[in-house]
Amino acid sequence: MQFKSTVISNQEVSPGYFRMRMTAPPELAGSQPGQFIMVRVRDAIDPLLRRPFGIFDVGVAESEFPGLGAATYLEMLYKVVGKGTEALSGYHHGDHVDVIAPLGAGFDLGDPEEEKILVGGGIGIAPLYYLAKTLVQHSRVRFFLGGRTRDDILCVTEFERLGVETYVSTDDGTLGDRGLVTEVMERHIRENRSRKTLYACGPMPMLKAVAEIAQRTATPCQVSLEAYMACGMGACLGCVVKGKEHSDETPDYRCVCKDGPVFAFDQLKWV
Incomplete structure (x- = not known):
């Protein structure tokens, strides 16, 4: 569906990374983890095209706008990388954006008895929070989060509040283990032989490494592409x-x- 959304908040969670919460129609509460939205940044020719963003979270909470009561909200996590996202970073409470959602095919939640392993790199965690929020209702969830530096490690506390066991690694060792997140994740898979499914989102080289690990260890795996x-x-x-x-x-x-x-x-x- 296409709808006009009102910005509730737009917070910088790490240098260059923002988390935006906005209003949404009640029907959006039925979105699948892994689906995405298309946002028109401005009602102008430049930038012309909508921008895609993974759904970071969807829920119902007491509205921050007077008289609305409980209302559906939508959240997205984004990094400022160009003209469109730079414009979004300047949005404030009460501003409006035009949204098409939900789009695409989401994650298959699999067998509740299996352990769920989530792997994210940088802004690739965007669709994994809503996935984790859904999976923890029935399954044990572990989350392996990687980035180049500590500034690329986002929303760890939010995942931990869900009850997700979280492991952090950075390429330069400024936070958590030093090294690639895929190496840390593979060690866990080989040391723990329980049935599990992998879910990954991040840059293509990371996803390729995850796919190779899934192949070597015969582990079911789903990847979300950017x-x-x-x-x-x-x-x-x-x-x-x-x-x-x-x-x-x-x-x-x-x-x-x-x-x-x-x-x-x-x-x-x-x-």
């Missing part, structure tokens, strides 16, 4: 990735926005 999008609905074909059967003779492409953004790792071609 991609530039123009429409968010599969019409423009601007966000295609190669499917597992792709070759020069038999092209196999998947739209991240429509077929994903969540895929089983073995449905994609990683080379």
Whole structure:
């Protein structure tokens, strides 16, 4: 659905990273973890295209606007990287944004008896909080969070408040373990042989490493891809990735926005 949303808050949670909460229609409370939204930053030609953002959280809380009572809210987590997100960072309480949501295919929550392993890199944690919030109702959840430096480690306290066991690593060792988050995660998988499913979102090199670990350890794995999008609905074909059967003779492409953004790792071609 397309709707006008009112900004409730827009807080900088780490240098260059923002968490925006906005109003949403009640129907959005039924969104699946892993789905995304498309936001029109301004009612102007520049920037022209909407921007895609993973759904960080959806819920119902007492409204901060007088007389509304309990109301549905939507949250997104974003990093300032260009003109669109820079404009968003200047939004304040009471400002309005135009939103299309929910879009795409979300995560399969799997068997409640399995342990759930979440792996996120930097802003890639955006869709994993709502996933964790849903999974902890039935399953044990561990979260492996990585970044280049401590400034790229976001919202650890929020995950811990859900009851999620959280592990942090940074490339430079400024917070948590030193090294790649995938190395820390693989050690846990090999040391704990209980049935588990992996869920990952982050930069493509990290996702490729997660997919290789899933292959080596025979662990079910779902990945949420990040991609530039123009429409968010599969019409423009601007966000295609190669499917597992792709070759020069038999092209196999998947739209991240429509077929994903969540895929089983073995449905994609990683080379």
